[in-house]
Amino acid sequence: MRFAGIDIGSRTIELVVVDEAGQIKAGFQADTGFDPITEAKKIVDGVSFDRIMATGYGRNLFEIAFEAATVTEIKAHAKGARVFFPESNAVLDIGGQDSKAISLFENGRVKKFEMNDRCAAGTGKFLEIMAKTLGYDIEEFGRQALLAAGWHIHLCRRHQVAGAGNLRRLD
Amino acid sequence: MSEDYRSMWADLGLDLAAHDALLGVLGQAYQDIYLAQKNRPEGMGYFDFVMSEVHGLRIKELLDEKALEEKNIPCLRIETDYSMEDVGQLKTRVEAFVEQLR
Numbered sequence: 001m002r003f004a005g006i007d008i009g010s011r012t013i014e015l016v017v018v019d020e021a022g023q024i025k026a027g028f029q030a031d032t033g034f035d036p037i038t039e040a041k042k043i044v045d046g047v048s049f050d051r052i053m054a055t056g057y058g059r060n061l062f063e064i065a066f067e068a069a070t071v072t073e074i075k076a077h078a079k080g081a082r083v084f085f086p087e088s089n090a091v092l093d094i095g096g097q098d099s100k101a102i103s104l105f106e107n108g109r110v111k112k113f114e115m116n117d118r119c120a121a122g123t124g125k126f127l128e129i130m131a132k133t134l135g136y137d138i139e140e141f142g143r144q145a146l147l148a149a150g151w152h153i154h155l156c157r158r159h160q161v162a163g164a165g166n167l168r169r170l171d
Numbered sequence: 172m173s174e175d176y177r178s179m180w181a182d183l184g185l186d187l188a189a190h191d192a193l194l195g196v197l198g199q200a201y202q203d204i205y206l207a208q209k210n211r212p213e214g215m216g217y218f219d220f221v222m223s224e225v226h227g228l229r230i231k232e233l234l235d236e237k238a239l240e241e242k243n244i245p246c247l248r249i250e251t252d253y254s255m256e257d258v259g260q261l262k263t264r265v266e267a268f269v270e271q272l273r
Contacts, residue, residue: 057259074267098260110271117260 004049006068007076008036008058011096015043022083037061074102074113082108094124189255196258197265204269 002025007014009032017026030043036058044052044066051069054062059070077091081104093100098117105111116122131141181187247268249261 057263060262072263072267072270074263075270110267113267115260115264117257 001051002049004044004047004052005076006040006044006052006054006056006062007073008032008040008054008056008062009095010057010098013039013043013056013058015047017047017049032058037065041065074100074110077102078104078108078110094127096124098123193255193258196255197261200262200265 001020002017003020004015004017011032013030013032013036015026015028016024018024026047028043028047030039033039040058040062052066053069053071054066055071055073055076059072062068063070073093077093077100081088081091081102089104089106091100091102091104093102098115099122100113100115102113103111120126127141128138131138134141136144177187247264249264
C-alpha cells in the first residue's frame with residue numbers, strides 16, 4: 001500500500017509518498033503559482049498511490065477535485081514532527097505568508113497552537129528581506145542570530161515595512 | 172442570543188450586517204459539519220456558546236476561568252474584523268480546534 005500526502009501552500013506544493021512502514025518512497029515539489037489546483041493536478045499526475053490526504057491552504061480545492069480527505073497543517077505538523085523528532089514537544093512553522101507555533105502533549109497530540117497571519121512581520125518573507133538587507137543568506141541568518149552578542153534593537157513594534165526602513169537607517 | 176447586544180455593538184461602531192454575513196457562512200459550516208457529528212466532545216458545548224454569544228465579553232470570561240484553572244475546557248479564541256477576507260484563516264483555526272477535540 002502506498003499513502004500520499006500533499007501540502008498545497010501559498011508558495012509551494014509538496015507531495016510525498018510513503019509505504020505502509022512509513023518509509024518515504026517518493027517526493028516532489030512545485031511552485032503553487034496563481035492556480036493551485038492545476039499545479040496540484042500536474043504534480044500528482046503519474047504518481048501511484050492508494051490513498052492521498054491534503055493539507056495546506058489549498059486543501060479544500062484538492063478535496064473537491066480528488067475526493068481526498070483533509071487535515072489542517074497544524075495537525076499534520078504535529079504528526080510529522082513526532083515521526084522525525086520523537087522527543088519534540090513543539091513545532092515552529094515559518095511559512096511564506098504566516099507563522100505557526102504548535103505545542104504537543106506527551107502523546108504527540110496538539111496541545112496549543114497560535115497562528116500569525118495578520119502581520120507581514122510574522123512571515124518567512126519578512127525574514128528573507130531582513131536577511132538580504134543585512135547581507136546574509138537566509139540559511140545563515142538563523143545561525144547568526146543565535147550567535148549574536150545578546151543585545152537587540154527595537155525596530156518597530158507594529159509595522160514590517162516601517163521596521164525595514166528603520167533597519168536601513170541604522171546601518 | 173440570551174441578551175440583545177445589538178444596540179450596544181451598533182453604538183460601538185460594529186457593522187452588524189457584515190457580522191451576520193460572516194455568521195451565516197460559519198453558521199452553515201457549523202451546522203453541516205459540527206452539529207452533524209455523533210458523540211460530540213465536551214468542548215463543542217462551548218463552541219455552541221461562542222457561536223451564539225460570539226463576543227469578547229464572554230470569551231474573556233472563559234479565558235480568565237481557564238487561566239485560573241477553574242475549568243478545563245478546550246478554548247478557541249478568534250479575532251475577526253467581520254469582513255469576509257479572513258474566512259480561510261478562520262476555517263483553519265476552527266478545523267484545527269475540532270481536530271484537537273477528536
